[in-house]
Amino acid sequence: MDVRRLMLLVEVLDRGSISAAAEALQYTPSAVSQQVKRLEYEVGQPLLSRFPRGVRATDAGLVLYRHACRIRDQLQAAQADVDAVAGLRQGHLRIGTFPTVGSSLLPLAVRAFKEKHPDVRLTVHSARFDDLVQRLHAGSDDVTLLWDYEWNRFRDDELDVVHLLDDATMLVVSADHRLARRRRVRLAELSEEEWVVREADHPVTEVLDRSARAAGFSPRISFRANDYQEAQSMVGVGLGVALAPRLAVVNRVPGVRVLSLAGGVPARRILVVTRRHAIAAPTEAAMLSTLREVADDLA
Structure with a gap:
């Protein structure tokens, strides 16, 4: 059964006549009558008893009307839920x-x-x-x-x-490091340092390798950390210095300083x-x- 024709049946029976439903929906009475007849054909039995001054539901029409009203209510509820999602009132x-x-x-x-x-x-x-x-x-x-x-x-x-x-790449040093009071450091100044790094295939390790090579040195690795908190802790106790994205060191461990790097060290x-x-x-x-x-x- 066509849902639009079911809604049309509800409109006709609620208003009591085909002409009243046609006026409300801005259709012609013949168009409404034709759609009701198609619905009757789909159902296989008459749905309306027609009288000079209106219509009344047959037994089959009344059964279908009750179901159609529930479908109408469900459609209205569905539209309300969709509108709520669109209005960010649920989802x-x-x-x-x-x-x-x-x-x-x-x-x-x-x-x-x-x-x-x-x-x-x-x-x-x-x-x-x-x-x-x-x-x-x-x-x-x-x-x-x-x-x-x-x-x-x-x-x-x-x-x-x-x-x-x-997300800029930053330098992490211990609070008592010789450069700790500086605001900005060139990577070439760190050629003699030992480094705390992430695992070999980690992107920040590649940042160090590329940047150190451009600065003319090969970094000496003292510790490979599993995460940035561990790397900071090892820097804090003087095991080396480290590179880290700025967002990775928003939450700092005690005893470290975070410095900016000059010279175009890649950001992510x-x-x-x-x-x-x-x-x-x-x-x-x-x-x-x-x-x-x-x-x-x-x-």
Whole structure:
């Protein structure tokens, strides 16, 4: 049965005549009568008893009218729910992130988003780069935060990528280091230092290798850390110096100083990535706007 014809049947019986329904819907009476006849053909029995001054439902028409009223109510409820999602009065947004952003930028964005849209449910999943991309493709996450460097730009034809901000590479030294009172340091000044680094295949290790080579030295490694908190702790006790993205050292351990680097040490880009849609979901658009506001404040 055609749902539009069911709604037309409700209109006719609510108003008591085909002509009244036609006037309310801005149709011609013949057009309404024709649609009712088609519905009767679909059902296989008469739905209306016609009289000179109106119509009345047959037994079959009354049964179908009751069902059609419930369908109408469900359609109206569905439209109301869709309108609520559009108005950010309900909905569910799933966010993918990685640890250094999940402990710095994203909590600020989540707080700001929830203040504006308290009825939207947020869930956050932290994972490695490849897992985040896979979850986005699979629809497990709606919005994902990623990063890249200039020698390995992230591209995917099925995803929309927005450059959120540049996350500068910083130098981490102990509080009693000879350079600790400086605000900015050239990497060439660190040629005799020992270095605390991440694992060999970690991007920040490649930043050090590339930058040290450009500065004319090969870094001597004293410790390989599993995360930036561990790296900071080892720097703090004098085991060496380290490079880290600025967002990775927002939450500092005691006994370290964070200095700017001169001379064009590569920064990483922080990206917001979504599946490519013709129309962005309201929750995604609102979160992107919030992330941009927070990123502007951090910048």
